[in-house]
Amino acid sequence: MLTPHGASDKAHPTKQSTAPMATDRTRAAILNAAEQLYAERGFSEVTLRDIVAAAGVNLAAVNYHFGSKDELIAELFVTRSIATNRERLNELKAAEENGGGRAPIEAVIRALVGPTLRGCLGPDREGATAARFMIRASIEAVPPIRKIRNREISHLRRFAVAMQRSLPDIPEVDIYWGLHFALAMAHQTIRDSERLDKLSNGLCDLDDVEGIIARVVTAASLALTTKRPTTATAKAQRA
Amino acid sequence: MLTPHGASDKAHPTKQSTAPMATDRTRAAILNAAEQLYAERGFSEVTLRDIVAAAGVNLAAVNYHFGSKDELIAELFVTRSIATNRERLNELKAAEENGGGRAPIEAVIRALVGPTLRGCLGPDREGATAARFMIRASIEAVPPIRKIRNREISHLRRFAVAMQRSLPDIPEVDIYWGLHFALAMAHQTIRDSERLDKLSNGLCDLDDVEGIIARVVTAASLALTTKRPTTATAKAQRA
């Protein structure tokens, strides 16, 4: 046997008869190094040689443990995706239980954008690389990720439902736009925080994560709850 | 002589003594093909060989006319950047003249996000590749572009000033956040229109460009003009 890289046998991923897996230390080292490098430089700027150098392992280890570069990226993305989604859902569930199954819209949006914003912008660097990796993944959308990414839709749908529950009178289409805008603001703030910092001459405090979250939540909530101008009004504005 | 690629001589870019430039047809063909391919596939997925194949020219023509791949990208970006900025400023100027030097905030934001949204999402495909190229450029931020991109800041500052003029009572920091959020929503809508379409099961009409612009403008204006919750309120919401 020369290639384990995942499900080699059929049933249990646990130890089989003749004890195969010894340490998994190099496997973990590769995952950590890859996540870190991808998060800070982006996929197209990081080679397998960069990764193995940072991990202190041999070049062939990647293909031995993961099969290919793409499968490494995919595993990274799946793992982090699950973690992020769980974080979001926990916050959502807590908010819904607080309100007897119906959370205020602000809490729903906060559950949606909070974890990622905290992870990426927070001064505490714990989980920062994980969050930044996810941002990279959503920015570059490299082929191995693109295939998996569709699952995110069903995850987001849960939040759309929660939002609809908390705003029963808002048309469904507006819910989707609100969700979309909330993610857009959170996302872009992470990705382009440098530009905002320069543009405002440092006036926008990007270390005040909770303040930023509040801004995003407020803006998205307002867009949802305030009736937007009618088509006639909009047309007049355009003129 | 073997390399013209831009400013070979000193003063005039017009014809010099011994008539140099004959047709510039291949040069234009390269620019068009490159813009198109970069716009639809992204920088990291397009090679010079792809470009010259699409342009119907020889591989060496790129280095002959532009010097290097990076200089080709840079020229493309500078050209399109100037065009986009001019479009925005024209719309802003028109709006300001309409209101005697003080345009309503909606008009300012519309001038900021309108041209790009129209270019990328409009059913009329004229200028679509140009706008999409700019989006790619801002997404991938490849090295040759990163250097030039700082100029965009001073361009955006003009809009910050216009916004401040139309909302004199709003704190400066809020102006920057509003500008940032407006761009974020417009930008993400272009980049991830596919996800929104899937998430909403086609409910969000992405062909209705003016409707989308109205949504972005309204959301951003609301975020600017509606007093956001005080810190105490926000804190209570977080709990």
Added chain:
DNA sequence: TTGCAATTCAAACAGTTGTATGAAACTATC
């Protein structure tokens, strides 16, 4: 037409990429 520069072209270059190979080193069971 002749001559000279600008332009095009096929081919090759040097560097980097992800992947594959086969031998060595290790680990744990017998």
Added chain:
DNA sequence: GATAGTTTCATACAACTGTTTGAATTGCAA
């Protein structure tokens, strides 16, 4: 301690990248 499995390692491979080269071809002025 021998053995069979795994993991590691140095190295090679084939494919692809942007770039260069030098010879052909073109276009225009004399």
